[in-house]
Amino acid sequence: MSQVSTVASLYLNATRWVDKSQIIMIIVFRLYLAKVFFLAGLSKVKSMDSTLMLFEYEYDVPLIPFDVAAYLSTFAELVFPVLLVIGLAGRFSAGALFVLNIVAVISYPDISPGGVNDHYFWGAMLLVLVMYGPGKASLDAWIQSAFSRIWHRNKISLLSLLLSLYYQDISLNIGAKSDSTS
Secondary structure, eight states, X not given: OOHHXXXXXXXXXXXXXXXXHHHHHHHHHXXXXXXXXXXXXXXXXXXXHHHHHHHHHTOOOSSSOHHHXXXXXXXXXXXXXXXXXXXXXXXXXXXXXXXXXXXXXXXXXTOOHHHHHHHXXXXXXXXXXXXXXXXXXXXXXHHHHHHHHHHHHHHHHHHHHHHHHHHHHHHHHHHHHHXXXX
């Protein structure tokens, strides 16, 4: 076997291993991010008065009133991580948390360089989930699989129904035109 064949074989085996391990990486991302954001939401709920005070005097959230921002961020940090864990609306949840992450960095002027780095790290992980979805081990994948089976089974009957309606409409229009000319 030539050296090119050996290198190609090693490369193909490595890429197969990476392809198969993607599911693990996506699950780790989902669980880690869910923990980070859910714990932040729990700390807001634990002392909602303090949360409201922070949003009023510390954070400079653009465009919306401080109390609305406080309740929306608390809601997002409690609901979207749960959806990430089960993989339901995974891309939407990751996108919502990505936006929340950006707003958090913009709104808090005294954030430390280490805090900014954490937000960059979380943002990169969230972008992976937005771009590639929650993976095969998710409710989204199960729903997609179930609906694709239903769609493929009923695709022909749907197409024939649409074609029959279309041709029926054409024949009715032709009949209506011939009645009006006589």
